[in-house]
Amino acid sequence: MRLLHRLRFAPFLAQLVVTRRCNLSCGYCNEYDAASPPVPSRLLRARIDHLKKLGTFSLELTGGEPLLHPEICELIAHARARAFHKVMMISNAYLLGVEMVEELNRAGLMELQVSVDGVKPNDVTVKVLRPLLPKLEVLARLARFRVVLSAVLGACPPAEALEVVRTARELGFRPRVLVLHDTQGQISLDAAGRATLSELRRQLGPALSEAHDYRQRILKHGAAPFKCRAGSRYLYVDEHGDVAWCSQTRELFRKPLLEYHPADLRRQFYTGKPCSDACTLGCVRTQSAYDEWRSQAPATPGQRRLPVYGQ
Secondary structure, three states: OHHHHHHHHOOOEEEEEOOOEOOOOOOOOOOOEOOOOOOOHHHHHHHHHHHHHOOOOEEEEEOOOHHHOOOHHHHHHHHHHOOOOEEEEEEOOOOOOHHHHHHHHHHOOOEEEEEEOOOOOOOOOOOOHHHHHHHHHHHHHHOOOEEEEEEEEOOOOOHHHHHHHHHHHHHOOEEEEEEOEOOOOEEOOOHHHHHHHHHHHHHHHHHHOHHHHHHHHHHHHOOOOOOOOEOOOEEEEOOOOEEEOOOOOOOOOOEEHHHOOHHHHHHHHHOOOOOOOOEOOHHHHHHHHHHOOOOOOOOOOOOOOOOOOOO
8 A cells, every 4th residue: 555655646756955055146046045054964864764754766955055065975875775766966066076076976876967057157147167167077077977967048148058058968968958937936038048948949859848848838828737746746845844845935835844744745746736837847847747647626716826927
């Protein structure tokens, strides 16, 4: 019965914040601060263990900047010892060097996602190719884990996203495209960005058509309704140890992870989310796509509805 419940409701992916602090200050980001201490490792180990108990398949450590946590490699090793299907991390890569990459290798990291906003620094971001290329070359040479290099449309001149994708291919990384969203997870892309997205769709083909090609449907119709399974198939766990639907909707739903049980997974699986129609959070949509055929209650009238792109 436990196996059946896991197959029906358990998280495919949990993202766990290990520190809210970041070494950068990107103008579009609302997921960091400059002062928070790292979450104590004993608390993070307990959260990792509880996520495993809930039947979580894959774990991704995030922030802030996870490399600012002094025991990040020990936490990765702890997660690997719990036999998750995949143990991953999101990083801006600025703190990477030969020694750190080798430590991540030894810890057993399985995948690293690095998002790059463009080519040249600007008033919004310095998370761009020009200063990051030496770090990326070290990764290409030494990393024994998979590297996903994500171009971010909306943070720099759109054409620069094409250069990021080209660089990812040259270095042997998996190229990916993210679309900048606003503070409510809704799409934020101008006409030039849309044109570039169309060109990237042509270049990357099916690789850019994740979750029923939701980006194109949003741009064409202003919305791409789906049955969001956040709180079940996808868990976002913040630095306080609270589960939220995602990083952008922490005010709509919260519950302490250590008080989260299989009944909560089931409840949130069937709960309609008021922000789902124009959501651009690929991690949520991708983990929800497998269960589109299963029923879900619509968002209740009392839930605060977030604006749909184009309205």
